[in-house]
Amino acid sequence: MNVPEDRRYTDQHEWGLVEDGKLRIGITDYAQDALGDVVFVDLPAVGNHVDAGSTVAEVESTKSLAEVYAPVSGTVANVNSALTSTPELINRDPYGEGWFLIIEMDDPSQVEGLLDAAGYKALIT
């Protein structure tokens, strides 16, 4: 499984990449592989406030329904609207075009509490 070194991870299989002080969020290669073909994504409205650990999106695959949790607290600054018509981007490119949303963090130091690539790799192997 691919686990890029440039970002942080949660034990619920989300990734977060810090960009310009904001956190871009998606699900890991391991998560998309376990879910199978993704067919629908329910994304939050821009401007919503989310707490770390709360449900921020839902993903339906041909197999099951999964929740995506916010790795940090903050305000939804942007969502990947391409996922609405082409949710298969999540399977094809989970760390790139398959991103979910961007959060304007309440407290950027929360990122330090997330797993690094080595820690996440240890969790899934």
Add this chain to the structure above:
Amino acid sequence: MPSQSPLHAAHERLGARFTDFGGWEMPLQYEGTLAEHRAVRTRCGVFDVSHLGRFRLAGPDAHGLVSRLLCNDIDRIEPGRAQYTMLLDDGGGVVDDIIVWWLEDADFLVLPNAGNSDEIVERFRSAAPMGTRVEDRRSETALIAVQGPDSAAILDQAVGVHPSRFRVEAGEGPSPMIAAGTGYTGERGAEIVIESGHAEAVFSRVVEAGARPCGLGARDTLRLEMGYPLWGQDLDRETTPLEAGLDWVVGWDHDFVGRDALARQRDEGLRKRLVGFALEDRRVPRHGYPLRAGPAAGSVSSGNFSPTLEVGIGMGYLAPDPGENVDSVEVAIRGEWIAAPRVNPPFIGH
């Protein structure tokens, strides 16, 4: 320990992901359910369905047993044909839905569902008089389904036989087999019983001829698009074939277990009725989600994403019977009631 198909090692080499189904460890998918679904709709796929029951029923009373125990009328067909039918209980509830292959006058192959096989075998054994044999063939054979618009050419090349719809034919060539023009996908194709020792060779020839290996994930979305019921979800002992909208499976012109109860229900009305529906977006209705239409309520029996229509589709039971005139239902998806036009399956044009 779950049972394994004679093709298990072949699936592992193909990178299959497995799931438990009726006590059997069977491929859920190889590379992906959507691609496998589309392969069957546009070209051809091959499924290992060795978990399904299959037993030989032969002897002087074989025809009589099939006729008395099963609700479809075997005399609607003739030897060399297959028929979809059901075993009901005295109350008309569906104990199992079954395919019967009529091989020769007094020789049948009966195919119940995986999880019901032992019970159906037992029912036939205890009803069979001396001289009529019930031989469970599940441990000595594999069963594969080759399905899709290109299946005839692939079957010709790989196994030398492609039975037309509901016809049963013995295979030619080096591997003993029996094939029937049946399936669970809505596409042309065949289901083939093969001696276990030849199963890998036949499966490989079918794959080499161009059929894509497909798992039970795609089998489920394919059958749902056709509105075909799955026992345990859409059918069970609490449900009659009339409530399931499967009146055509009931052969009223003969006597069978459960006939009196069904006849009463036909006269007095249904307790509940199966309805189909299609959402207007990609949201996915799933088994157990609440369903309603006016005063009628119930739950989704089967639901998933339709890869062909690219919307969520499903079916479920409503009680009291909402009748034929209800043209819209509501389904609760994660607590939110969503209106969905009623659709009488099949959901896709076939």
